[in-house]
């Protein structure tokens with residue numbers, strides 16, 4: 001018999017995650033959005049409560065949770081703020097997982113405990129102005145200068161880079177090897193020669209993003225993360241797991257938009273009836289509920305495979321594509337159903353729509369996911385991602 005419910009302990013964890021998100025995160029959202037600032041103390045608070053870096057094992061200072069707890073926490077954060085969820089996950093899921101997967105024992109013992117406590121914040125920098133979906137176009141180089149490395153290049157759209165203490169940066173150590181010449185480095189943000197220029201964006205405004213310039217940055221010999229030339233494969237694997245969390249975030253923001261739309265449909269009266277009585281709106285709500293459920297099932301399948309250590313590239317790609325496109329549709333429909341009330345800046349509904357819009361662009365755009373899926377069908381598709 002297949003069980004579509006997670007065991008009871010996960011539902012208990014969901015209650016903890018939901019209480020935290022609603023009581024401690026939601027009150028910070030409006031000010032953080034206005035100022036375009038991620039509330040840095042929040043990471044420390046999550047660390048205190050054992051909610052940060054959930055999948056990091058206890059021996060490295062983490063809570064020792066699994067991918068299901070990470071998905072649940074991400075979804076509940078995404079319900080109150082997609083921006084907070086993204087800032088947290090870049091630190092907790094991208095950077096901390098790369099440290100766990102690629103770090104030497106010494107690096108793991110040095111960097112993971114403060115990351116799990118939220119005492120040190122992390123960012124991950126791959127994208128460049130000319131290297132978005134196509135990472136082979138990365139221009140950042142890292143030269144071995146004997147006793148140290150020297151990094152030169154520019155990265156852009158890097159989440160958390162304004163608040164981070166450390167960045168994991170991808171650059172070429174040997175361009176002649178193509179993608180196999182890409183390596184990862186741990187770069188302290190106060191490294192001389194590193195400049196950070198904050199950028200402003202249309203949505204998830206409380207998640208900070210910046211352009212980084214590395215001008216002859218001298219890096220210590222022990223700053224290399226993992227084996228030289230391994231970066232492409234490692235980042236690809238972490239990115240596959242991160243698609244589960246994109247799915248969770250998409251479900252979170254869609255649920256928030258759906259709940260608001262359902263409430264509005266029941267209470268807003270026009271032409272003598274609540275607008276939810278009109279089929280145009282009730283059918284929209286039915287579609288929203290169905291799509292959110294479908295995304296959840298795709299997420300549970302991919303998470304179950306990941307949890308068992310099985311290959312889940314196609315399943316995670318399908319989830320990322322479906323859930324992110326679904327979130328754009330659901331938040332758009334919720335806004336439409338609110339009319340002008342939803343379009344005002346003091347309504348959270350316009351924020352859900354602006355925030356959700358980024359989900360189809362980053363971490364492997366919808367077009368790139370179509371390429372992945374077509375390749376999985378055995379069709380000839382270029383090996384871009």
Ligand SMILES: Cc1cc2nc3c(=O)[nH]c(=O)nc-3n(C[C@H](O)[C@H](O)[C@H](O)COP(=O)(O)OP(=O)(O)OC[C@H]3O[C@@H](n4cnc5c(N)ncnc54)[C@H](O)[C@@H]3O)c2cc1C
Nearest residue numbers: 124125126127132133157158159358361362363365367368
């Ligand atoms: C809010 C936000 C936060 C981000 N945070 C980070 C971060 O922390 N670290 C980081 O390294 N990066 C980050 N990024 C960058 C993100 O990963 C890139 O936006 C993404 O890789 C896509 O690259 P691009 O935006 O340059 O688009 P491009 O690759 O230039 O693509 C432009 C358009 O062309 C389409 N396209 C590209 N190639 C093909 C193809 N072969 N076939 C069909 N269509 C194609 C794309 O789907 C897209 O619609 C962030 C981006 C955003 C928006």
